[in-house]
Amino acid sequence: MVILYDFFALLGVFLSLVILLLLTHRFSHLLSPEVSRKIVHIFIGITTLTFPIIFSSSVTVWLLAIFASFLFFAIKHQRVLKANMGDAIYRIKRHSYGELYYIFGVAFTFEFASTPLFYILSIAILTFSDSAAAIIGERYGKILYPTRDGQKSVEGSLAFVAVSFIILSYGLYLFGDIALVQSFQIAAQISVGVALLEALSWHGMDNFVIPISVLVLLELLV
Numbered sequence: 001m002v003i004l005y006d007f008f009a010l011l012g013v014f015l016s017l018v019i020l021l022l023l024t025h026r027f028s029h030l031l032s033p034e035v036s037r038k039i040v041h042i043f044i045g046i047t048t049l050t051f052p053i054i055f056s057s058s059v060t061v062w063l064l065a066i067f068a069s070f071l072f073f074a075i076k077h078q079r080v081l082k083a084n085m086g087d088a089i090y091r092i093k094r095h096s097y098g099e100l101y102y103i104f105g106v107a108f109t110f111e112f113a114s115t116p117l118f119y120i121l122s123i124a125i126l127t128f129s130d131s132a133a134a135i136i137g138e139r140y141g142k143i144l145y146p147t148r149d150g151q152k153s154v155e156g157s158l159a160f161v162a163v164s165f166i167i168l169s170y171g172l173y174l175f176g177d178i179a180l181v182q183s184f185q186i187a188a189q190i191s192v193g194v195a196l197l198e199a200l201s202w203h204g205m206d207n208f209v210i211p212i213s214v215l216v217l218l219e220l221l222v
Helices: 002-030 033-048 058-077 079-085 098-112 116-140 154-175 180-200 206-221
Strands: 144-147 150-153
Touching: 002 033, 002 058, 002 079, 033 098, 033 116, 058 079, 058 098, 098 116, 098 206, 116 150, 116 154, 116 180, 116 206, 144 180, 150 154, 154 180, 180 206
Parallel strands: none
Antiparallel strands: 144 150
16 A cells, blocks of 8 residues: 555656646746746755655655656757757756756655654755755856856855755754754754855756755754
């Protein structure tokens, strides 16, 4: 019964991903490449936040990761699929494997998180902090610094730190049975540390580095 439930959950998530890519492709002309890519990023992230609830085994998550990676590979390299589903994620000019790093970053985090809370906090930062950094950086970034992928902005990095701090501090305080002051201290250390790692990542590797580094730091500090 559990295996059957996981199968239908996997199928539902995979079909939701296909529908999301079709819809965002349809309306991608209304948005910049970075914003449309981050919309996909956020919706996938919200879906992956439910994995501890809808999946009983990490095996199912790994199977989903494999199927999704084949889907993205096909969209990127098959002309017909790219023409009908690819605009939301493949319009950016920089070279990136971000979608694959994202998939396997989620799978590894699910596999090795010692508690559902640590998984959820790690993926929440990947979902919301990284997206805030990209959107704020694109719209309001004035102070720029060089990276291997081009440039990032101080404003975007500060947005990453701020959103991460809010997620971690209140997540640990409300659901982790940790005192508020201690949760602030832990959140500050992780937020700044992971923001530095995110700034050093290239080719979309931050989608793997962020959740894994958050998870490792949570396991060490909490």
